[in-house]
Amino acid sequence: xxxLIVLIPVSVLLGAAGLAACxxxxxxxQYEDLEGDAARILLECDVLTEAGDTRE
Amino acid sequence: MTIAACPGCIxxxxxxxxxxxxxxxxxxxxxxxxxxxxCAACISGVExxxxxLPSVRAARVNLGAKxxxxxxxxxYDASAAxxxxxxxxxxxHELDATALRPAGxxxxxxxxxxxxxxxxxxxxxxxxxxxxxxxxxxVTRVMFHWVSAxxxxxxLAFSAVPFFASAAVALRAGRMNMDVPIALAILLAATTSxxxxxxxxxxxxxxxxxxxxxxxxxxxxxxxHRARATARSAAAELTALELPRATRLTEEGRETVDVAALxxxxxxxxxxxxxxxxxGVAEAAAMVxxxxxxxxxxxxxxxxxxxxxxxxxxLGAPLTLRVTRRAEDSTLRRLxxxxxxxxxxxxxxxxxxxxxxRLYAPVVHGLAAVAFGVWWGLTGDLHHAIAxxxxxxxxxxxxxxALAIPAVTAAMTGRLFRRGVLLxxxxxxxxxxxxxxxxxxxxxxxxxxxxxxxxxxxxAASVALGLAQASDHPVSRALAAAxxxxxxxxxxxxxxxxxxxxxxxxNGAPVRLGRGEDGSALYLPDRCIPLPLDERLRTGAVAVVExxxxxxxxxxxxxxxxxxxxxxxAARLGITQVHAGVRPEDKAALVxxxxxxxxxxxxxxxxxxxxxxxxxxxxxxxxxxxxxAARVASDGVMLGRDLCAVEETLRLARRARSRIRQNLGLAAxxxxxxxxxxxxxxxxxxxxxxxxxxxxxxxxxxxxRR
Numbered sequence: 001x002x003x004l005i006v007l008i009p010v011s012v013l014l015g016a017a018g019l020a021a022c023x024x025x026x027x028x029x030q031y032e033d034l035e036g037d038a039a040r041i042l043l044e045c046d047v048l049t050e051a052g053d054t055r056e
Numbered sequence: 057m058t059i060a061a062c063p064g065c066i067x068x069x070x071x072x073x074x075x076x077x078x079x080x081x082x083x084x085x086x087x088x089x090x091x092x093x094x095c096a097a098c099i100s101g102v103e104x105x106x107x108x109l110p111s112v113r114a115a116r117v118n119l120g121a122k123x124x125x126x127x128x129x130x131x132y133d134a135s136a137a138x139x140x141x142x143x144x145x146x147x148x149h150e151l152d153a154t155a156l157r158p159a160g161x162x163x164x165x166x167x168x169x170x171x172x173x174x175x176x177x178x179x180x181x182x183x184x185x186x187x188x189x190x191x192x193x194x195v196t197r198v199m200f201h202w203v204s205a206x207x208x209x210x211x212l213a214f215s216a217v218p219f220f221a222s223a224a225v226a227l228r229a230g231r232m233n234m235d236v237p238i239a240l241a242i243l244l245a246a247t248t249s250x251x252x253x254x255x256x257x258x259x260x261x262x263x264x265x266x267x268x269x270x271x272x273x274x275x276x277x278x279x280x281h282r283a284r285a286t287a288r289s290a291a292a293e294l295t296a297l298e299l300p301r302a303t304r305l306t307e308e309g310r311e312t313v314d315v316a317a318l319x320x321x322x323x324x325x326x327x328x329x330x331x332x333x334x335x336g337v338a339e340a341a342a343m344v345x346x347x348x349x350x351x352x353x354x355x356x357x358x359x360x361x362x363x364x365x366x367x368x369x370x371l372g373a374p375l376t377l378r379v380t381r382r383a384e385d386s387t388l389r390r391l392x393x394x395x396x397x398x399x400x401x402x403x404x405x406x407x408x409x410x411x412x413x414r415l416y417a418p419v420v421h422g423l424a425a426v427a428f429g430v431w432w433g434l435t436g437d438l439h440h441a442i443a444x445x446x447x448x449x450x451x452x453x454x455x456x457x458a459l460a461i462p463a464v465t466a467a468m469t470g471r472l473f474r475r476g477v478l479l480x481x482x483x484x485x486x487x488x489x490x491x492x493x494x495x496x497x498x499x500x501x502x503x504x505x506x507x508x509x510x511x512x513x514x515x516a517a518s519v520a521l522g523l524a525q526a527s528d529h530p531v532s533r534a535l536a537a538a539x540x541x542x543x544x545x546x547x548x549x550x551x552x553x554x555x556x557x558x559x560x561x562x563n564g565a566p567v568r569l570g571r572g573e574d575g576s577a578l579y580l581p582d583r584c585i586p587l588p589l590d591e592r593l594r595t596g597a598v599a600v601v602e603x604x605x606x607x608x609x610x611x612x613x614x615x616x617x618x619x620x621x622x623x624x625x626a627a628r629l630g631i632t633q634v635h636a637g638v639r640p641e642d643k644a645a646l647v648x649x650x651x652x653x654x655x656x657x658x659x660x661x662x663x664x665x666x667x668x669x670x671x672x673x674x675x676x677x678x679x680x681x682x683x684x685a686a687r688v689a690s691d692g693v694m695l696g697r698d699l700c701a702v703e704e705t706l707r708l709a710r711r712a713r714s715r716i717r718q719n720l721g722l723a724a725x726x727x728x729x730x731x732x733x734x735x736x737x738x739x740x741x742x743x744x745x746x747x748x749x750x751x752x753x754x755x756x757x758x759x760x761r762r
Binding site for chain 2: 012
């Protein structure tokens, strides 16, 4: 049963990693336009980049 | 690879996405409403159009909010972007940035973060529980309990805060709400589990139950919050749509300026039916409608020198306003008032649900107490008695009942918003669902008037322009646009009689622009010039009439225009009930007459002359081009030009009604089955948590499904 001493922290750490990733997506504003982001995957590229040279 | 497919992308080192997100919320950023965008092609279309403009530095479409955020190069304004979008076929309106809430949704983000913590903690505790349930031995079992406690207690302390806070507020006010039993159940489950962990008697712990209850309730809460937030942003957008421009009077004449640019002591001209964009002082006696601020629709007479608040609608005669306060100061107040109205108003069904929840809470606690007492008395097993009481508390919590209606209303309001219909009144959905007759105004609603001008001599043209500028009637607007090249004549005593036209004095002689023998006419002191109007049907007019009649809804047309013109138009649309030559007060009377005959009338109108009818009708809608007065009076505003929105609104409103009934039924069935099971002691707290939260989520999902 000594293996539990390794396994339990590992499982908790994995959980914590998942939680951290989830909180990161939240902070990063990835849930602000779900519909739009779903549609954007169909675009070949962000059209706006064509105007890249007009921006710094 | 994307880069190979699109050479344009190679040039830009940081992606446009990153640039648009990292740009500061500077003053040059503005939001445009795009009511008709729907798909990926629209995103690339809009962003593509904007990218080609020299005045636009960055643009990012938010498809969910139907908005685009544009960052302009210094020294440019939105007109070029609006023009380009409209030319490309994307309907665009400028939004008043001061009235929009910041795009970030902090409360939703906090709820999600709490749900995430509860969810991950729940998964870990459950993984550990598997070992316990499958019969881990003494020391291992105690250790697992300690591990569970170490994970669960901090997670609960963070995640369950909304329930504890809300329960505390309710208890302090001496009230009961549905968070009280939830908080009590979480607390009971956590403390008894902690006791078992310390005592190490080998009994079960329920950290997993407390966590899963918190997690699923937070998910339900978040879904509800999301739906509500969409509805609330609809209210904010409605305010933001209004009047970003004003007509400033200067020494040289009239100029159109941004409302934000108005400073105290500026003088602005307001046409009859227009809404005051800023606080100011009236320069003449006038009638105003304060309903946007007070909710009371009666016109109020004010004298010269009286204050006029932003949001008030000028009735009757055009008015010159001396600005006393900048727009940002006045708009904030108006927004607060509007949002308050939107939030305090309650759905009739909701209040029933709330009352049910209030009656229900004592019953819940009573049942739990009785179950606890009986089980303890019968078996003498305190641990089991607490388990039954906790399960009863959790399972009888009326969350499903309390979510049944608000979730549906919020979801449907949000969905309507995405289709370009903003509902202002919280009871509007219910009333729309009941409508069995639709009454359309003709000019400006079924048709878009385009003035076909005969050749006017300069004097006539300048008088016509002077009169037309004083009114916001669609015909006047069309005329004013067509005559923009002329200078308006100096007129005095301007006033508008709804349904009749605008009267004024020109060099001391009376002149009038308004209803003539056959359509509109300009009356000069010596002659009368007919102004024939070429009426173009609004998009979707034919389709909406056909669809409504197909559903068995009566369609009627009401117009102040002459019988022959109204009949001709009705024949094109297939409308059989035509009421022509109707005065404004008769429109309202007609609506009331239909109501007496047992009809629930949905009035769709846009003009000053429809305002009374919009108020009198069971439900009402106005197009976005409508006069302020009409938009204030109606329950909802259609942002798109397409009239099919009327039919869609009715369909969604009816669907909302049936969803509400389904949800109430679901909640009732759930309670009828689950409560006896819990009281009889067949449910563990974990089962209770799973069943209760799944019923809440079921109700919310039923509300948000297509």
